Every structure is written in structure tokens, then in C-alpha cells.
Amino acid sequence: MEDHIILGGGIAGLSLAYFLNDRSIILEKEKQSGGLCRSYSISGVSYDMGPHIMFSKNKEILDFHRSLVDCNQIKRSNKIYFDGKFIKYPFENGIGRLSKTNREYCLTSFLNNAYENYDPTNMLQFFLKTFGEGITNLYLRPYNEKIWKYDPAFMDTQMVERIPKPPKSDIIKSANGIETEGYKHQLFFYYPKQGGFQSLINAYKERIKEKSKVINSVKIKSISSQKGDWKITTNKGTLKTKNLTNCMPLHELFKYLKAPVKIQKYVNQLKYNSMLVIALHVKKDNLGKNFAVYIPNKDIIFHRISKLNFLGANYKPSGGGSVLLAEITFNSGVSLNETKAVRKVIDDLLKLKFITKKEDILEINTHFIKYAYVIYDLNHFKNTDTILSYLQNKGINSVGRFAEFRYMNSDEVAARSKRLAKKLN
Template identity: 55%
Template sequence: MNYIDTLILGGGIAGLSLASFLDKPCVVLEKEPTFGGLSRSFNMNGVCYDIGPHIIFSKNKEVLDLHTSLVQTNRIKRSNQIFYKGRYVKYPFENDLYALDKEDREYCLKEFLHNPYETYDAQNMLQFFLKTFGEGITRTYLQPYNEKIWKYDPSCMDTQMVERIPKPPREDVIKSAEGISTEGYTHQLYFHYPKQAGFQALVDAYAAKAISRSHRLKANAGVSKITSKDGKWLVESNVGTYTVRRLINTMPIHELSQLMVMPDHVTTSLLQLKYNSIYIVNVQVKRDSIGDHFAIYLPEKDIIFHRLSKLNFLGDAYCQTNGGSTLMAEVTFRPGSYLAGIGEKEISRRVLEDLETIGFISGVDVTDVQVRHEKYAYVIYDLKHRMNTDTILSFLRAQGIYSVGRFAEFEYLNTDGVVERTLRLAAQLNQE
């Protein structure tokens, strides 16, 4: 049996970045053959793609600087559009109301300027949208798009995710309805993307940094059981059993719960947590009619995917040598739901059909299609999310298990948020 001072479960960005920040040697166990978790990339005929294009951006300058110093990146100006009733509306929606037809434009502007919901305290996501944007923008875009991505009614979701969205300035919305261009969400106006190898380049950089600090990273090392004895943890995995002083979890808490005994009230909370899985459908085509745009958001219900991205936008390394394009459609689904049951083949058939129906591609131009799905994609902030998550995390804390990362903390964290947390945890552990 091996004795290890610090063991990290899971080799996604959380596990790898944490290891790279730790001073004392540690071991990372990852069940998959490749490190990276949700941030890993795949290859399709020479073009790398992620699980939903993973762009590098952050309000946190320390993390942004760290990421752009770890990998060589292209700095890219956003060109995202909303596709609504056959028209392109520049993202964010409220900054391009002029692109709507006259009736929708008036509806959105008037309800924003004379908003009867403005003075209420928002108790849920839908109420927040009504309060902040008015009925027009909410019913035209925000509500249908959010229903589509979350597969959950926004009136049954809390405001944790949206409460930091600022109210758009009145002048900007008026200008946007008059056809004068303005920009919203300026912290995402420019973003970075690795010049080569997709987002995996960032994963690999963290892995290299961790190895250079003498940490051991083990792939194909699924953890199968965790017990405690004499104040130490016994961790069984398919690469051996370890006795561990300090245990850090970065795996989804649902996976962790299957490896150790948890009291009934914690299991009950776990069962109540809600999350979405995702299908990624990659379509390579000889030509498309999308133009030079990166991400297109599709709020309309009769189109199966909520977002379409054109990977050519990310740089030369993401263009096919034959001049064609690689498009990625994303379809979320809740485990056990109707969409979960229809399978990859049917999803890709529907994606192709919808792409053709809305005129983005012609079926005869398709050269290849690849589909993947991921079980843990998006945390759903349903009305009991905070209470249930706190119950589970306080149980783990009481056991002395640290839990850090997107599904380990069950929060909507992008990689910058994850690294913010691992930097903080590493500072604490390095001082102990």
C-alpha cells in the first residue's frame, strides 16, 4: 500500500491547476485515458474541437494573465449573433434592437422604457429578466433561449446566476432601437483561444507545470472506493490502493457519492440536485452561409440546438485545409428526459435537418459528422440548489474532504472561476 500526503481525485482543470499550485508533492488520479475533463479537446480530420468551444476570458486579471502566459493564444473580437425569425441580431440582444422587425422592436423598446416590473425584488430568474429588461426582451429572447439551454422553467430557477447582470443603460437601448451600434458585456468583447490544439493546450500546460513541480499525474486511474481508518483515507483505484492524509475531490459530487458512505440526508440532497448533460454535434461542410461569425444563439423552439459555433473563427489551425468549415451544434438535455432517450444518431439527424431548414448549410455539402455527449455539462440553479449544495459541501467539509471545481462544488464555474478557487485553496494548503 502506498502512503500519499495529498491526493487529488480527478484530472480536469481543477485537479491539474491545483496540483500545479501546490508546493508539496501530490498525486492526481484521473479515470479517463486523457486529462482535461470538460476542458479536453478532440480531433476531427485535423481540426481540434472542445466540448462546446471553450474560450479564454475573465474579469479576474490574475487568472486571465496566467492563462494567456501558459499558452500562446489568438486574441479575437467577439462576433456573436442571435438568429431570430430568420434575422441576425447582434449579441447582446438589447444592443441591436434595430435588427428586429418593427413590431418586435417597438415591443422590446417600449416595455423596457415603461417597465411595470422594475421596482419588484426578483425572486427567481424569470422575474429578474422581467425586472431588468422588461417584458418585450424577456418574452422575445431571454425566456425562450433560457428555457432551451436549461430545459428548465426560469420561474423555477433562482437568481444566483443572473443577479450580477447589470441593467443595460437606457441610452444604449434607445440608441440600439434607432440603429446606432453599441456594445454590451464588454468584458467578453475580446477573448483568447489557443493558437494550436484547442482548449486542451491549456490543460496540457497545467499538466506540464504540475509535472515540473514533481507531482505525479496518473491517467486511466479510476477511483472505486473511499473509506477512512485511524484518521487517514484509504482510496482504492485501478492503479492501486493509497493511504492518504489529505484528500481533495474535483470529481462531480454525484460520482464521489458512489464511492463512499454518505448519511441519508446528504443522499437526499444529492438526488434533488439538477443538472444538464449535452450533445455536441460537429458538422464539417464544404461551404456554409453563416459568414464570419463565431457563435449563433437560437432561441426558437423548433430548432433543436441552442447554439451553433463556427470553429474557423478561432484561427488558422481551426480551418480545414480544403477550405470548408467546421460547425458545432449544442443540444442540452436532462438525464432521463425525452432528449436523453433519443440517442446520438437521431440527434445528429435532427441537427443536420435543422441546419438545412434554416438555410445555414446544404446537405450535399456535408463531408463528415461527429457526435459526442457529456453527462455533466451545466449545473441547474433550481430553487433548492443552494440549500441542497450547502448540505452536501458542509458534510464533506466536516469529513475533512476539500471539494473544488465545477461539479465538485456544483456551481456554474467556467475555467477562470475554477482556477480562482484552486489558487485560493492552494494558498491555504501551502500554509498548513
């Protein structure tokens, strides 16, 4: 009988094992643990499944993660590529670079906002109320439609509620070309000096190895319970425990549970986006000294392109040039032809003049992520509440981005693991 069995060896599972007093067995499907926090390598440079930065409003977790890995502290330099120009990120702090017409549209509709006095009931209404029509229509609406592949009018406000409303004085200054900063909680961030974000995973693994065990390349065959004991049958043997925690996506867990039709229906209704990450080592680029560039234009296949050289000396290819990461989202169930997508990424990089010629591309890697982004559609709250209560009543704990089906970064996931461990300890 095991003290704890944890399903899924992403940061949720590993941090939970770390914070638990007793021994845990972690069952992980992949050869490599880390889930979305894994890193890979191109031309000797580590890159993440979409760049992961370390930042948090939770000082305790941030300090703890910083104590686990040696990090560079970096000042953000992100841009939005709009109308052929690099606009300072966030958009509302860079409107001075827009054409006169667009600048005035953003400023007047922010200062005399017709939507100010409504209580927003969806994401689009939140944007209109908080930023006005100009900033919403020029940037927030197309960008969000592009990343979510879902209409913001049918998305919940949960995820955007934390976006701060900029002070009027900032928008006036920004419209007059005076630089201000927004989203200050991420203005400075941390990033491992080497090895990519995976270094954080490696550090957790190192710290749990005396007490707990990760079993990789596991195929779960069945999960059943009898009088409060859980029995997990896998290709690597059968395990039993009284304490079962799910850290893998809900869609995966429910493949093994004989849930009532009504509950399974709620699971099937949960919406998420998959993603294709394309890493390119290029000889030369025209992205300047920027890290992430956001592209709301829907004719361009990727919504964000990042230049990893920005992250420190170890993220520059030794032979020169730079590593770029392009991210493309698509709705679950939609199939994306990888070869065509790569071709389009290259065409778009040339079209935007981010690279000058095709021959400058030295190497390309691609990664498919099935569960990348939780979509907070209008039924999200009701669906997840019902599913998570069902699991709790069955005696299964849940923690993690897709295990709880919440838009969480690694810091929040680790904080929730810590909270759950405290309860279980």
C-alpha cells in the same frame, strides 16, 4: 502515504496540483485528462466540448493562463438567429433589426418597465425586472427554457445576477439601429493559437509533471477513512493520504461515500444538464464571419452553433470549408437518441439555410457530456451548502464546477484552486 490525493483530472485537479507546494497524485477516470476542457479533432481541426473561450474578470488568472499558452486575441462577433435574421448579440443591443412591432415592444417595455421596483426571487423575475417584458418574452425566456430545459421561474437568480443592466441610452440607440456593445467583459477574448482549449490543460500537465503524477484510466473502488487517514482503493492499487480533495462531480464522489440517507437525498436532488456536441466539417456554410449563433427557436434542436474558422488560421480545415459545432442540452436521466439527434441537426441546418445541401457535409463527430451544466433550481443553494459542509466536516476539500456544483468557467475554477492551495500550503 501521499501528500495529497486529488480526485478528477480536469482543470480543477490539475491547477490545484500546480498551486500546491507538495506532491499530489491525481486520479482520473478517463484516458485523457482535462475533463470539460478537452479538445478533439475533425478533419485536422481541434475543437472543444462546446467552444471554450478564455476571458476573465480576474486579471491575475487571465494573465497567468495567457502566459501558459500562446493565444490569439479575438473580437467577439456573435449573433442571435431570430425571425430569419441575424441579430447582434447580446439581444438587447441588436433590437434595431427586429420588426417594427417587436422593436417597439422591447423598447417601451424596457423604458416603462412594470417590474422595475420588485426584488426578483427567481431567474424569470430577474429578466423581467432588468430587461422588461419584450426582451424577456422574445428572447431571454425561450432561450433559457431551451438551454436549461427547466422553467426560469423555478431557477435561482445566482447565475444571472452578474448580467449587467443595459443603460437606457444603449437600448434607445439600439432600437434606432445605432450599434452599441453589451457584455463588454467578453467583447475581446483569447483562444489558443493551436490545439484548442486543451492546450491550457497540456500546459498545466507539463508544469506539474516533475512534482506530481496523474494516473489516468483509474477505476475507484472504494474511499474510506480511519483516524484522519484516507484510503482510496482503485484498479491501479491502493493509496493513502491525510489530504483528500474532490474535483470530480458530487454525484460521482457520493457513489463511494457511505453518507447518511439525508445527505444522499440532497445529492440526488442536485440538477444538471447533459449535452451532445456535434462537430461537422462542411464544404460551405452561410453563417458569415460570425463565431457563435444563438437560436431561441424551440423547433430547432441546437441552442447554439459555432463556426470555428473564426478562431484563427489553425481552425480552418486545410482542404477548405469550415468546422461547425452544434450544442444540444438535455436533462439528466432523459435519454437522447444520438443518430436521431444528428439527423435533426442536419435537417435544421438545411431548414435555417445555414448549409445549402446535405452533400456539403464532409465529416461528423459526436461527443456526449454527462455533466455539462449545473442547474440552479430554487433549492440549489440549500442543497449544495448542506452537502459541501458535510464534506468539509469529514475532511474532504472540494473544488471544481461539479465538485462544488456551481456554474463556473475555467478561470474561476483555477482561481478557486489557487485559493484552496494557499490554504492547504
